[in-house]
Amino acid sequence: MSSLRPLPRSLAPLPDESLAGFLLRLAHHNNVSPGMIVRHTGLSTHRTALIEHISVSQQYLQTPEQAVEFARTTRLGQDEVPNLFLAPFGSRYGPLDGSLMRRPPERILHSNRDVFRHWSRFCPGCLAGDSDIERAHGGSWKRLWRLPPVFVCFTHRCFLRHSCSECGHLGLEVQGFSLIPRIKDEDLHPNQCRTVVDGAPDRLNASVCGARQDEAPTPACSEAFLETALGLQRELLEVLNPDGPEETSSIGWMIDANQYFIDLHTIAGLITLTWPAARDLVISDEHTQILEHDALRREERRHRLQGERGKFHHFHALASPAADSMAYAAATTIAHQILQSTDLRAQAMLAPVYAHLHKLQGPVKATADRMRNFPRNSPPLRSFLTRGTPVTITGIQRYATARDREWRPSPVVGGLPR
Structure with missing residues (x-):
């Protein structure tokens, strides 16, 4: 007892x-x-x-x-x-x-x-x-x-x-x-x-x-920025909802709902890691200013961590989800827009990011490569990011973890499937 x-x-x-x-x-x-x-x-x-x-x-x-x-x-x-x-x-x-x-x-x-x-x-x-x-x-x-x-x-x-x-x-x-x-x-x-x-x-x-x-005061922003964030939050909470759909769309393919947030953070991380490559995808000047400020803070944090802990390059500071809620919303708005498009549209939207990645060298490039080939990404996104071409069933089934389910294109483009 x-x-x-x-x-x-x-x-x-x-x-x-x-x-x-x-x-x-x-x-x-x-x-x-x-x-x-x-x-x-x-x-x-x-x-x-x-x-x-x-x-x-x-x-x-x-x-x-x-x-x-x-x-x-x-x-x-x-x-x-x-x-x-x-x-x-x-x-x-x-x-x-x-x-x-x-x-x-x-x-x-x-x-x-x-x-x-x-x-x-x-x-x-x-x-x-x-x-x-x-x-x-x-x-x-x-x-x-x-x-x-x-x-x-x-x-x-x-x-x-x-x-x-x-x-x-x-x-x-x-x-x-x-x-x-x-x-x-x-x-x-x-x-x-x-x-x-x-x-x-x-x-x-x-x-x-x-x-x-x-x-404490709440973070200040324009009403337009807040409304955009509230709309994004509603869609993400629908995926988080225990009673929500079991599947959702990622670059035009249906994936398990719980894997969506891994895909979302991978794309958002590539955007912040390569900023300002994705500047043309930002929907307002306020979003741009927030992302510019966030990029400066990320670089400062990386240098501080590197100085505190020796030679290890803390490039995760450039790609991890932002602590600041407005910075997170600004980057995730772009990432969500990309994932809710088709693979062909996503390929065009990410073209500036890919062009920037090709110029990278050293630890930053290694960080980007790990993110693109992260084994927890959904198989469609992993195939898309590593091959740089539209997704096919053959490309998806290259991964062992993808062979135990049926893969099918999303019936909805530009929003969560109903």
Whole structure:
């Protein structure tokens, strides 16, 4: 029999609430530190000095034994517990599908740049909440905010923030070893920035930012840019929806829905890696300005990472999904437009990108080649990017993973199949 007793008080999870967000609210409700909740719910896998610790990988999935213990000690239903974790998204979001990525659960988030595993975007209005319990303990830090394809809030009609308006650090950014920063601090509200701005993160007397994330301004943009982003978000959420279509279109061919986001990030990554090659595909001057600014920030980050970590060339900084929600939307608008076209149209649209790729040398070219031939890309896209010619059944079936299903052209061009 377990020695852990149920907590004196619990909370009902909020819609789409993440594990980190629920632990923060539950700790605040019980007037203890999040680390104390981790210890008393059986979440910690450490039984020594790091007993008040939860690893980044644990936000993906619990073991069955942990799930039973967590449900009992938090007084949650067995059906409520899985909805705090990222694993259920795997059926719709390929980067979280262990069978597609060919990784065990404990490794699915390792070096997975298609998930914000060490931090979270956020909507200040959602964190402020609209009920008494939310006003007291904070609103929902949503699971979906950890996925790059979720970049706007429909409820508050705004782009999500990715950083604190006071210290500039990423939302709920991991400092040290634990998923929740300042996990032993019981004085911080769930909506306060927990970033240590002076001193070692594990020292209780270190200075913390403490700014209220629910009071931060939302990113500013024109109404036209926001409307375009809302339209794109609706289409991407349709693919993410568990009740959505099992297949969707990619360069004129039907593919599994969860593989679409891998294709999307591959094309968007090639666009940002070769920017400004795709400038003529941008739909407005505002999109262009955002992508120009994003390109400068990416290059600065690459140089900073290279300086911090030695000789390894951090070219992933030039191609990974952008943290900034508006920059992500600007690049993804182009990528989505390309994928929703035919292979012939996509070939014409990507011609400037290909021309730029042919001029590349060294690590940048190697990065681009890996992206084009990434084995998790859908077989139609992989054939298209590596051969540079229209897609055929023969070209698709060159790949062993493509031989166990029927491939057919998309019946719809320019939008998601109905």
